[in-house]
Amino acid sequence: MEDGTLDPHPDPMPGEVVRKDAFVKTWLPRITALKQSLSDLLDGRVRARDDYGLEYDGDLDFGVIRRKAAEVAGFPMPYIYQCGRAATRRSKRSATPAGVGIETVDARGRKVVPLWTVEGGNIPLTDLRLLAWTFDQYSRQVGTGRRDALCGPVIATAAAAEAIRTAYKGPCLRTMLSDDGTKDANKVEIRPLASMRVYGHLVRSCNLIDLRFSTWEEDMVFSGTTLTLSGGRKHQPEAAIQASIGRRIGEVIGSSLLEDDTRTITSVRRKPNGVIEFGVSQPREGIVLDI
Incomplete structure (x- = not known):
């Protein structure tokens, strides 16, 4: 929805084939709201170091960022991390400005998708399907670990x-x-x-x-x-x-x-x-x- 509330999305039934793309419509408002919230919180208060780390003004730190993310998302968000890296010798496109991102649920290693960077602007959602699937999965966890109790459809x-x-x-x-x-x-x-x-x-x-x-x-x-x-x-x-x-x-x-x-x-x-x-x-x- 435009106001950031969730679209009604009943849980799929046993035997149903579900595409990960199906979660995009449900979670896009919440993803957009989180991106805007991080921008409101961090713009002008965070600077990038030469090593792609972050420096914060005042009492701002990553604990504050994670609490704000959880407040907007509506569930614990332990997988909010600092992100950013230089271009590699093989590809300049791999460069990511220093910022804040979310670790996505993906079998192929640890992938952090940026939600806010020090360069500002409209950070493109390069893999919206993966972000939406990640939000849906994190919202069903009990506790903060990926091996916690299973809730909702498996x-x-x-x-x-x-x-x-x-x-x-x-x-x-x-x-x-x-x-x-x-x-x-x-x-x-x-x-x-x-x-x-x-x-x-x-x-x-x-x-x-x-x-x-x-x-x-x-x-x-x-x-x-x-x-x-x-x-x-x-x-x-x-x-x-x-x-x-x-x-x-x-x-x-x-x-x-x-x-x-x-x-x-x-x-x-x-x-x-x-x-x-x-x-x-x-x-x-x-x-x-x-x-």
């Missing part, structure tokens, strides 16, 4: 949903994937059918469950962000390997777990030992679980 990638359907026979999955105080609280081992010839585990990041697995012969390893082929699988023509870029992983690799997964191959390289390593795109949609 969404699984197509690969994870298929593994749960065919292989998971344990206790309540929602309970198993909630925080129990151990470092592996967000990980559950699975034992697929022998005919599938794989072993692996389910991994949770906030409310999204994904699958990691290896074949028994260990000639294929899927980590969610990479797909590695070794052994007999690596003996493929280079032209066929390069032609995999842009295709769905289920079209490239014959596995029932990946048949319906919409992620695509984004890059490919052959290591000196002949092993093939595919880069895999982030999941853009998931299936709501009945747990």
Whole structure:
């Protein structure tokens, strides 16, 4: 809404396929309000150091910034961080002015999206889908950790949903994937059918469950962000390997777990030992679980 209130957005039903883009309409007003609030709080009161750090006027500090962000967002915002970095030798476009950003929920490492910088102006929302998904996920947490209790709908990638359907026979999955105080609280081992010839585990990041697995012969390893082929699988023509870029992983690799997964191959390289390593795109949609 124009006044910053949330659009009504009922939780998706079990079995529904949900795209991360679906959260943009709901959270855009809140994201916009947070950006404006940070601008009102920080403009003229924060300066950048040569090392891309920040200097504050008066009693302003990061504790004040995080409290203000939580007030506007309507839920705890522990993942508000300082951001900014110089351009790299390979790309000047990687430069980011010193500022304040939010750590997004993304399987591929730590990605902080700027919400305010010392250079001012209208900071473009370069990945609005990711920001909206992040806000929705953080709003459902109990506490401030990514492994805390699961609240609201739990969404699984197509690969994870298929593994749960065919292989998971344990206790309540929602309970198993909630925080129990151990470092592996967000990980559950699975034992697929022998005919599938794989072993692996389910991994949770906030409310999204994904699958990691290896074949028994260990000639294929899927980590969610990479797909590695070794052994007999690596003996493929280079032209066929390069032609995999842009295709769905289920079209490239014959596995029932990946048949319906919409992620695509984004890059490919052959290591000196002949092993093939595919880069895999982030999941853009998931299936709501009945747990």
